[in-house]
Amino acid sequence: MTLSILEFPDPRLRTVAEPVTSVDDSIRRLVDDMIETMYEAPGIGLAATQVNVHRRVLVIDLSEDQSNPRVFINPELEIPESEKEPMQEGCLSIPGVYEDVSRPQSVRVRALDYHGEPFEEEHSGLMAVCLQHEVDHLNGKLFIDYLSQLKRSRIRRRVEKQQRQKAS
Numbered sequence: 489m490t491l492s493i494l495e496f497p498d499p500r501l502r503t504v505a506e507p508v509t510s511v512d513d514s515i516r517r518l519v520d521d522m523i524e525t526m527y528e529a530p531g532i533g534l535a536a537t538q539v540n541v542h543r544r545v546l547v548i549d550l551s552e553d554q555s556n557p558r559v560f561i562n563p564e565l566e567i568p569e570s571e572k573e574p575m576q577e578g579c580l581s582i583p584g585v586y587e588d589v590s591r592p593q594s595v596r597v598r599a600l601d602y603h604g605e606p607f608e609e610e611h612s613g614l615m616a617v618c619l620q621h622e623v624d625h626l627n628g629k630l631f632i633d634y635l636s637q638l639k640r641s642r643i644r645r646r647v648e649k650q651q652r653q654k655a656s
């Protein structure tokens with residue numbers, strides 16, 4: 489089933505997620521629902537924090553036709569000191585906001601897969617950026633936290649105005 493996505497400035501987006509202790513059927517059900525929610529949004533990634541489940545689970549699918557869902561449970565990123573490059577980011581929890589964020593363009597990730605098996609991968613480009621964006625969510629961080637205070641306060645005012653209009 490599709491889950492509802494928390495929207496900034498909801499304070500629950502600031503929660504630090506707990507590690508998964510056992511990759512069981514309830515975690516697999518959560519992953520299935522997160523993948524469905526990501527496709528429906530649509531988005532290229534989704535962290536469990538965004539659907540108000542505070543467990544260290546994230547899903548990513550960069551394919552054009554939603555055919556390659558990747559699952560990372562208890563992800564750990566190793567980010568080598570490397571040149572940061574700006575890339576435009578969006579966030580399903582901050583609709584309508586797209587800003588450049590400078591991040592390292594390659595990461596090594598260690599995680600558990602859908603069956604609880606450990607794996608390790610190197611990624612670069614958009615996958616590296618998306619992994620950092622999603623792991624930030626699990627640590628209660630949002631991509632707008634990397635912007636200037638001025639930009640962040642403008643975004644907060646604009647989003648809260650949109651939410652008031654939607655509510656009225």
Ligand SMILES: O=C(O)C[C@@H](Cc1ccccc1)C(=O)SCC(=O)c1ccccc1
Pocket residue numbers: 530531532533534535576577578579580581617618621622625
């Ligand atoms: O909020 C999220 O975590 C999802 C976010 C992931 C992300 C996007 C861009 C850079 C880093 C991380 C999104 O998917 S926003 C929507 C989006 O970028 C997109 C939507 C449809 C097609 C292609 C991209």
Ligand SMILES: [Zn+2]
Pocket residue numbers: 578579580581621625
């Ligand atoms: Zn996001």
